[in-house]
Amino acid sequence: MEGVVIIGAGQAAAQTAASLRQEKFEGPITIFGDEPEFPYQRPPLSKDYLAGKISVEKTLVRPQEFYNSKNIAVNLNTKVKEIDPEKNTISTESAETHKYDNLVIATGSRARELRIPGSELNGIHYLRSLRDVDSIRTEMKTAKEICIVGGGYIGLEVAAVASVLGLKVTVLEMESRILKRVTTAEMSEFYHALHTKKGVDIVCGAQVKSFEGESTVSSIVTEEKTFKSDLVIVGIGILPNLELAQNAGIDCENGILVNEHCQTSKKNVYAIGDCSNHPNPILNRRLRLESVPNAMEQARVAANNILGGDKKYSTIPWFWSDQYDLKLQMLGFSADGETSVIRGEVSEEKFAVFYLSNQKIVAVDAVNSPKEFMLAKQLYGEKADPEQLSDVNYDLKKMLS
Amino acid sequence: MATIKFIEFDGTEHVVEGANDSSIMEAAVTNLVPGIDADCGGECSCATCHVLIDQVWRAKLDQPSEIEESMLDLNPDRTEDSRLSCCIPVTEDLEGITINLPEFQY
Numbered sequence: 001m002e003g004v005v006i007i008g009a010g011q012a013a014a015q016t017a018a019s020l021r022q023e024k025f026e027g028p029i030t031i032f033g034d035e036p037e038f039p040y041q042r043p044p045l046s047k048d049y050l051a052g053k054i055s056v057e058k059t060l061v062r063p064q065e066f067y068n069s070k071n072i073a074v075n076l077n078t079k080v081k082e083i084d085p086e087k088n089t090i091s092t093e094s095a096e097t098h099k100y101d102n103l104v105i106a107t108g109s110r111a112r113e114l115r116i117p118g119s120e121l122n123g124i125h126y127l128r129s130l131r132d133v134d135s136i137r138t139e140m141k142t143a144k145e146i147c148i149v150g151g152g153y154i155g156l157e158v159a160a161v162a163s164v165l166g167l168k169v170t171v172l173e174m175e176s177r178i179l180k181r182v183t184t185a186e187m188s189e190f191y192h193a194l195h196t197k198k199g200v201d202i203v204c205g206a207q208v209k210s211f212e213g214e215s216t217v218s219s220i221v222t223e224e225k226t227f228k229s230d231l232v233i234v235g236i237g238i239l240p241n242l243e244l245a246q247n248a249g250i251d252c253e254n255g256i257l258v259n260e261h262c263q264t265s266k267k268n269v270y271a272i273g274d275c276s277n278h279p280n281p282i283l284n285r286r287l288r289l290e291s292v293p294n295a296m297e298q299a300r301v302a303a304n305n306i307l308g309g310d311k312k313y314s315t316i317p318w319f320w321s322d323q324y325d326l327k328l329q330m331l332g333f334s335a336d337g338e339t340s341v342i343r344g345e346v347s348e349e350k351f352a353v354f355y356l357s358n359q360k361i362v363a364v365d366a367v368n369s370p371k372e373f374m375l376a377k378q379l380y381g382e383k384a385d386p387e388q389l390s391d392v393n394y395d396l397k398k399m400l401s
Numbered sequence: 402m403a404t405i406k407f408i409e410f411d412g413t414e415h416v417v418e419g420a421n422d423s424s425i426m427e428a429a430v431t432n433l434v435p436g437i438d439a440d441c442g443g444e445c446s447c448a449t450c451h452v453l454i455d456q457v458w459r460a461k462l463d464q465p466s467e468i469e470e471s472m473l474d475l476n477p478d479r480t481e482d483s484r485l486s487c488c489i490p491v492t493e494d495l496e497g498i499t500i501n502l503p504e505f506q507y
Contacts, residue, residue, distance in 0.1 A: 374474070
């Protein structure tokens with residue numbers, strides 16, 4: 001038996017290995033990851049880890065000893081170069097070849113790069129890996145003015161941490177509003193006002209043209225204005241890592257195409273996590289998600305199917321973001337709603353926006369409102385009375401009975 | 402360090418060692434105890450690490466925070482024994498604790 005080979009060593013990879021062992025698989029499991037660390041969680045990187053509140057050990061998906069004790073081979077610093085789906089082999093950059101019975105591609109995604117004049121200067125960072133954040137943390141200690149290119153969740157989480165640490169923070173957003181790709185104008189406005197109140201300068205419609213500096217960045221040039229900055233974080237989205245799959249002739253289209261069992265177009269080859277493009281039977285469309293809960297669930301589905309099960313992926317996407325002391329929990333996609341209802345007080349920074357389509361709940365954005373998030377999780381796709389939703393004196397529990 | 406006994410909904414028992422500086426959730430996940438998903442990794446954001454702890458043991462724990470309380474409040478399987486295991490640190494006081502798992506995580 002050749003066992004299961006997993007390419008990638010992120011959360012999806014670690015969960016696949018854990019689920020296989022949990023479901024009593026006793027064959028070989030071999031993980032290949034190109035980073036030096038054992039699988040770690042990325043969400044804390046732009047939050048508590050950046051703020052220096054937690055250690056590297058706390059970011060690990062499971063303690064290092066776990067893999068040894070469960071007989072899971074983890075090859076770190078090892079880049080896979082090629083998959084041969086006809087021979088059921090993978091080969092690494094050092095030309096070692098490994099056979100598999102089942103292959104799981106969990107290659108994740110990488111930061112989208114900004115290639116403009118000056119982008120090779122020191123002091124310009126992306127935020128994707130532990131090492132990225134270690135460099136950023138070191139430089140934050142001496143930096144005075146930090147500029148963040150991109151007003152998405154990563155950028156805004158970094159802005160929150162840096163501003164609490166006392167840096168002068170500027171966020172440059174290309175679009176007409178922050179978070180435009182992921183949320184509604186009302187939520188953008190709320191977060192814009194929140195950051196402004198905390199002293200962060202947000203500039204929308206800012207097209208970054210170049211970086212200037214000797215060997216280290218000292219300013220960012222946009223069409224209208226030049227911003228002084230001795231540290232730059234670029235957070236303009238991520239791209240799925242598809243090249244291995246594409247080169248192996250595996251069907252890809254905005255991600256590695258998989259079915260409800262996380263199977264690709266090649267036999268015994270699965271793809272999970274950020275790199276997969278999968279059907280969502282609840283939303284009735286295909287999605288590629290940049291999301292930990294999705295990676296975890298796809299890992300469970302893949303493990304189950306590898307072991308001969310029939311588990312199908314069926315879950316409502318959800319996301320979270322921590323900025324300052326605000327916890328934002330999002331379920332579904334607000335763009336699916338035709339109308340929205342607010343529950344709670346925006347001014348008190350404790351409110352939820354429910355999005356409805358044909359009077360049914362299709363999404364929620366919950367700011368410091370975990371109860372409302374949990375309600376939406378259970379009533380997704382169900383009819384709900386907007387008046388009851390908006391009435392804070394109405395006990396939500398009654399809706400569940 | 403504490404010895405923790407997890408009992409699955411179907412009665413299957415798992416006795417594991419929980420390390421100090423970890424949570425009950427981490428002890429379960431590290432030891433492959435089924436029935437605890439912990440999708441958010443311990444941020445009290447997802448409520449998929451729901452466990453049931455009886456009154457005697459519950460008395461040894463800190464009260465749930467407002468966030469934990471709200472996350473639990475609308476859980477259909479909620480009982481007075483409900484807690485989120487990511488919010489409970491392992492301490493020596495918990496030596497021998499028994500923790501029951503619900504049938505489903507939501």
